[in-house]
Amino acid sequence: MDEIVRFENVGLRYGAGAETLADLNFTLYPGSFYFLTGASGAGKTSLLKLLYLSQRPSRGVIKLFGEDAVTMPRERLPGFRRRIGVVFQDFRLVPHLSAFDNIALPLRVAGVREKDLEVPVAEMLEWVGLGDRTSARPATLSGGEQQRVAIARAVIGRPEILVADEPTGNVDPDMAIRLLQLFEALNTLGTTIVVATHDIHLLSKIPGAQMMRLEKGMLADPTGSLRHPPLPNDQQQ
Amino acid sequence: MFKFFVIPGHDRRLIPEGRLSGPMPWVIAIMIFLTVLAAAAGLAMTRAMGDVSDELSSRATVQIIEANPEIRRGQAAAVADRLRALPLIEEVRLLPPEEIEALIEPWLGTQDLADEIPLPALIDVKLVRVATDAEYQSLRGDLQSIAPGARVEPSSGYIAPVISLVRSFQWIAFGLVALLALATASAVIISARSALNTHTETIAVVHLLGGTDEQISRLFQRRIALDALLGGLIGLVGASAIIWLISGQLSALGSGLVQSVGLDWWSWLIIAVIPILGMFLAMITAKWTVIGALKKIV
Numbered sequence: 001m002d003e004i005v006r007f008e009n010v011g012l013r014y015g016a017g018a019e020t021l022a023d024l025n026f027t028l029y030p031g032s033f034y035f036l037t038g039a040s041g042a043g044k045t046s047l048l049k050l051l052y053l054s055q056r057p058s059r060g061v062i063k064l065f066g067e068d069a070v071t072m073p074r075e076r077l078p079g080f081r082r083r084i085g086v087v088f089q090d091f092r093l094v095p096h097l098s099a100f101d102n103i104a105l106p107l108r109v110a111g112v113r114e115k116d117l118e119v120p121v122a123e124m125l126e127w128v129g130l131g132d133r134t135s136a137r138p139a140t141l142s143g144g145e146q147q148r149v150a151i152a153r154a155v156i157g158r159p160e161i162l163v164a165d166e167p168t169g170n171v172d173p174d175m176a177i178r179l180l181q182l183f184e185a186l187n188t189l190g191t192t193i194v195v196a197t198h199d200i201h202l203l204s205k206i207p208g209a210q211m212m213r214l215e216k217g218m219l220a221d222p223t224g225s226l227r228h229p230p231l232p233n234d235q236q237q
Numbered sequence: 238m239f240k241f242f243v244i245p246g247h248d249r250r251l252i253p254e255g256r257l258s259g260p261m262p263w264v265i266a267i268m269i270f271l272t273v274l275a276a277a278a279g280l281a282m283t284r285a286m287g288d289v290s291d292e293l294s295s296r297a298t299v300q301i302i303e304a305n306p307e308i309r310r311g312q313a314a315a316v317a318d319r320l321r322a323l324p325l326i327e328e329v330r331l332l333p334p335e336e337i338e339a340l341i342e343p344w345l346g347t348q349d350l351a352d353e354i355p356l357p358a359l360i361d362v363k364l365v366r367v368a369t370d371a372e373y374q375s376l377r378g379d380l381q382s383i384a385p386g387a388r389v390e391p392s393s394g395y396i397a398p399v400i401s402l403v404r405s406f407q408w409i410a411f412g413l414v415a416l417l418a419l420a421t422a423s424a425v426i427i428s429a430r431s432a433l434n435t436h437t438e439t440i441a442v443v444h445l446l447g448g449t450d451e452q453i454s455r456l457f458q459r460r461i462a463l464d465a466l467l468g469g470l471i472g473l474v475g476a477s478a479i480i481w482l483i484s485g486q487l488s489a490l491g492s493g494l495v496q497s498v499g500l501d502w503w504s505w506l507i508i509a510v511i512p513i514l515g516m517f518l519a520m521i522t523a524k525w526t527v528i529g530a531l532k533k534i535v
Contacts, residue, residue: 053445075449079447086445094438
């Protein structure tokens with residue numbers, strides 16, 4: 001199977017401080033589902049930033065879609081970013097845009113014509129249960145609703161990789177399951193999913209998902225051999 | 238180049254555009270107002286200098302200094318005839334005594350002094366071209382053979398210090414235009430940086446969703462270009478009103494160099510283009526500023 005992401009001896013340091021991430025070695029494959037776990041401050045968000053090209057590593061090699069993302073010219077980054085959907089931990093919705101416009105943003109950035117984006121955006125709003133909040137601005141939405149808009153924005157462009165940072169942190173358990181089902185549906189269509197979470201119960205919801213655990217900026221299994229999450233209690237022997 | 242003007246409405250909403258709501262259009266309005274006044278002054282002086290210089294550089298005055306009025310009249314007529322016969326001379330006008338008296342009236346009053354003071358006869362001469370010093374020297378020799386008291390004074394000699402002064406003012410005016418252009422560009426840089434800071438979060442999101450530097454800079458270019466155009470038009474209208482008022486007052490003075498200080502149609506055309514040039518300056522400065530700032534982000 002071709003790899004979609006490969007980290008080789010990757011380290012990340014902010015300013016002159018200690019390394020936030022160190023010696024990361026792992027490979028992600030297309031169409032796989034990964035959970036990234038670890039305690040707060042373990043470096044989950046920093047690792048995701050490297051994945052969605054918001055940050056360049058201080059050392060090491062990151063191969064993304066078969067190309068070196070570390071030395072890639074800046075001008076080429078937008079094209080790669082369009083292939084990655086991101087759900088930010090703090091949503092990062094544009095405050096003066098409606099829910100519709102926020103969700104449509106990746107399509108508009110990619111140059112999709114207006115008449116071609118109305119139906120998919122409306123469908124996505126329906127799917128995340130916000131069909132009646134099309135014109136609502138983020139400030140008038142609850143935390144859970146904002147998170148759903150953020151997720152809809154991340155998946156609307158059918159990305160090859162979806163990176164989600166605590167995507168279920170602000171939604172009720174039912175909505176959390178629905179969102180995971182959306183991720184799973186995308187995954188079955190071929191999207192590689194990487195979900196950072198500290199909610200251990202989520203891990204059992206996606207059969208076949210693999211887990212990476214970060215401890216103090218390093219993978220708990222430094223060899224990069226990813227392991228499956230523990231089975232739910234009712235399936236344990 | 239003008240692609241940024243046809244950005245769809247939904248993209249424009251990314252960076253809200255409040256017309257005249259911020260200080261930028263008003264700062265630009267003041268800058269363009271001052272620029273138009275400085276440019277108008279420079280252009281008016283250029284025109285005045287050109288008119289006066291063209292008019293006077295090919296003119297000369299011949300004075301016949303002779304105490305005896307009879308002899309003076311005879312010499313003046315002979316000199317005028319001689320001048321008309323020369324190929325270098327285009328036009329000869331012997332000033333009547335009344336006109337000469339009118340010329341000295343501001344200094345000597347209206348009393349009938351002409352009989353008491355021997356005024357020279359004056360002949361206004363227009364040459365076919367600007368004569369050289371050697372030609373003037375030859376002309377003097379020629380005329381003095383007819384009237385020993387004849388003096389030939391090129392008019393350019395009188396006006397040279399004035400022309401030099403006007404030229405200095407002209408350079409000062411155009412220097413002011415250049416300084417104001419620099420100040421306008423600086424104001425745009427400050428405004429663009431401020432707008433970037435205000436919308437940092439939106440820009441970061443658009444970047445991470447795959448937006449290019451060009452896409453983002455176009456949003457700022459459009460906003461700043463429209464602010465500059467709007468401010469420029471306000472400045473142009475204000476300055477034009479003042480120029481029009483001053484032009485009227487100068488015309489009313491009705492004399493010489495001062496009357497020449499005015500604007501012809503091409504000067505007005507240059508002035509009308511200033512807000513558009515200001516808009517281009519703002520647009521280019523905004524683009525450089527925004528692209529430069531975006532390059533610091535990954």
